[in-house]
Amino acid sequence: MFSSTIIIVTLLVLFSNVGGRYHYHKGQKKASAPSPNGTIPTDPISQTPAYSPNVPSDPVSAPTDPDNDDTPCVFNVKDYGAIGDGSSDDTPAFVAAWKDACAVESATVLVPSGCTYMITSTIFSGPCKPGLVFQVDGVLSPPTGPDCWPKKDSPRQWLVFYKLDNMTLTGTGTIEGNGQDWWNLPCKPHRGPNGSTLPGPCDSPTLIRFFMSSNLAMTGLRIQNSPMFHVKFDGCEGVLIDRVSISSPKLSPNTDGIHIENTKSVGIYNSKISNGDDCVSIGPGCVNVDIEGLTCGPSHGISIGSLGVHNSQACVSNITVRNVMIHDSDNGVRIKTWQGGAGSVTGIAFENIQMENVRNCAIIDQYYCSNKNCANQTSAVYVRDITFRNIKGTYDVRSPPIHFACSDSVACTNITMSEVELFPYEGELLDDPFCWNAYGVQETLTIPPIDCLQDGMPQSISDTFVSGCT
Numbered sequence: 001m002f003s004s005t006i007i008i009v010t011l012l013v014l015f016s017n018v019g020g021r022y023h024y025h026k027g028q029k030k031a032s033a034p035s036p037n038g039t040i041p042t043d044p045i046s047q048t049p050a051y052s053p054n055v056p057s058d059p060v061s062a063p064t065d066p067d068n069d070d071t072p073c074v075f076n077v078k079d080y081g082a083i084g085d086g087s088s089d090d091t092p093a094f095v096a097a098w099k100d101a102c103a104v105e106s107a108t109v110l111v112p113s114g115c116t117y118m119i120t121s122t123i124f125s126g127p128c129k130p131g132l133v134f135q136v137d138g139v140l141s142p143p144t145g146p147d148c149w150p151k152k153d154s155p156r157q158w159l160v161f162y163k164l165d166n167m168t169l170t171g172t173g174t175i176e177g178n179g180q181d182w183w184n185l186p187c188k189p190h191r192g193p194n195g196s197t198l199p200g201p202c203d204s205p206t207l208i209r210f211f212m213s214s215n216l217a218m219t220g221l222r223i224q225n226s227p228m229f230h231v232k233f234d235g236c237e238g239v240l241i242d243r244v245s246i247s248s249p250k251l252s253p254n255t256d257g258i259h260i261e262n263t264k265s266v267g268i269y270n271s272k273i274s275n276g277d278d279c280v281s282i283g284p285g286c287v288n289v290d291i292e293g294l295t296c297g298p299s300h301g302i303s304i305g306s307l308g309v310h311n312s313q314a315c316v317s318n319i320t321v322r323n324v325m326i327h328d329s330d331n332g333v334r335i336k337t338w339q340g341g342a343g344s345v346t347g348i349a350f351e352n353i354q355m356e357n358v359r360n361c362a363i364i365d366q367y368y369c370s371n372k373n374c375a376n377q378t379s380a381v382y383v384r385d386i387t388f389r390n391i392k393g394t395y396d397v398r399s400p401p402i403h404f405a406c407s408d409s410v411a412c413t414n415i416t417m418s419e420v421e422l423f424p425y426e427g428e429l430l431d432d433p434f435c436w437n438a439y440g441v442q443e444t445l446t447i448p449p450i451d452c453l454q455d456g457m458p459q460s461i462s463d464t465f466v467s468g469c470t
Contacts, residue, residue, distance in 0.1 A: 207228075
């Protein structure tokens with residue numbers, strides 16, 4: 001309790017130093033609770049999330065006025081020689097503006113509206129003075145496609161923010177990924193009657209990556225058409241994402257909206273994501289993640305995993321997904337692990353979720369295999385303490401709406417089902433949810449009935465499968 005208090009106070013002090021352009025308040029209004037009959041708010045994106053004490057609070061929407069950029073704290077890339085015609089390389093201007101802003105407390109790197117700026121793969125690194133804001137009001141984009149990508153640059157990442165503390169990425173503009181030519185590489189998974197996949201390598205850049213940084217905020221932006229992941233947080237702590245729009249076509253491969261791994265204390269609020277892969281994917285090493293007020297779809301849903309690939313250990317805990325709308329998606333809420341992994345997934349709550357025309361609404365899949373050539377293995381990531389509460393709406397009848405396929409050797413335990421009511425979007429009701437080695441309770445009757453969930457606990461769970469996770 002004492003250490004938690006220190007974390008809360010530290011974060012509040014840090015985020016109070018952003019300066020006159022932003023004011024970080026100490027809390028947010030609580031989201032309105034569902035009515036006693038279990039209905040879900042019809043517009044979850046309008047709900048303000050409950051404040052998570054380990055996540056930086058939401059900055060008031062008050063971006064820097066681009067007409068008042070003559071103060072020492074605003075570093076306009078135009079003043080450093082940026083052309084903004086969409087084809088000239090503006091990288092040197094951005095690097096120079098960043099270098100000067102990094103040395104000033106509560107500074108803003110301003111990318112003004114009215115122009116399109118092209119920069120190559122760049123690492124914006126710290127440490128910097130606290131309160132740094134990178135504000136995109138115009139359009140910011142990478143080179144168009146792999147043929148235009150400089151050979152000297154990494155093909156795996158574009159904008160990288162590295163070793164920063166108390167930094168905000170915001171603005172009223174667009175970060176455009178120009179991903180179309182990357183999606184059409186022959187080694188990408190193509191879907192459709194004539195699609196094919198050739199062997200790799202097939203590197204494609206993540207559009208925005210935050211690495212080894214803390215106390216971060218990303219607000220207000222439109223991010224679209226990434227070659228691969230749109231936004232990735234790796235090795236970070238204290239992340240706020242609020243009022244962000246992320247989009248790419250439904251069939252764009254591997255274009256996860258937000259991917260986090262080895263990252264703690266994350267809040268994703270009031271945002272909209274549509275893409276060709278997971279809206280949000282949560283990888284190994286993630287703790288204390290709060291997702292609320294998200295509209296997701298078309299997409300592959302919200303996923304924890306995949307975890308345990310190549311016999312690795314994965315530890316994920318305390319994940320909450322609530323007041324969310326998922327529509328026209330291949331999956332709803334999902335936990336996926338590879339055979340042969342170790343570690344645990346525990347303390348997961350999926351609550352107050354509206355589904356509309358979703359295939360595979362609720363899934364636990366411990367036999368995940370991306371290439372269909374995976375060998376059977378006995379060890380597995382231990383999945384326990386999973387709650388599905390107030391999950392309602394319609395499903396695509398091509399698959400049963402509930403699918404719990406747990407490991408033969410390591411059962412899933414303490415699954416709670418409550419107020420789950422799923423009806424076919426069109427066609428006849430499928431009343432055969434699938435369960436394998438899954439244990440838990442039904443607090444209320446479910447639609448369709450899930451009679452395959454076993455009561456109690458299995459005879460034994462080996463400690464070797466959960467060692468190393470705290």
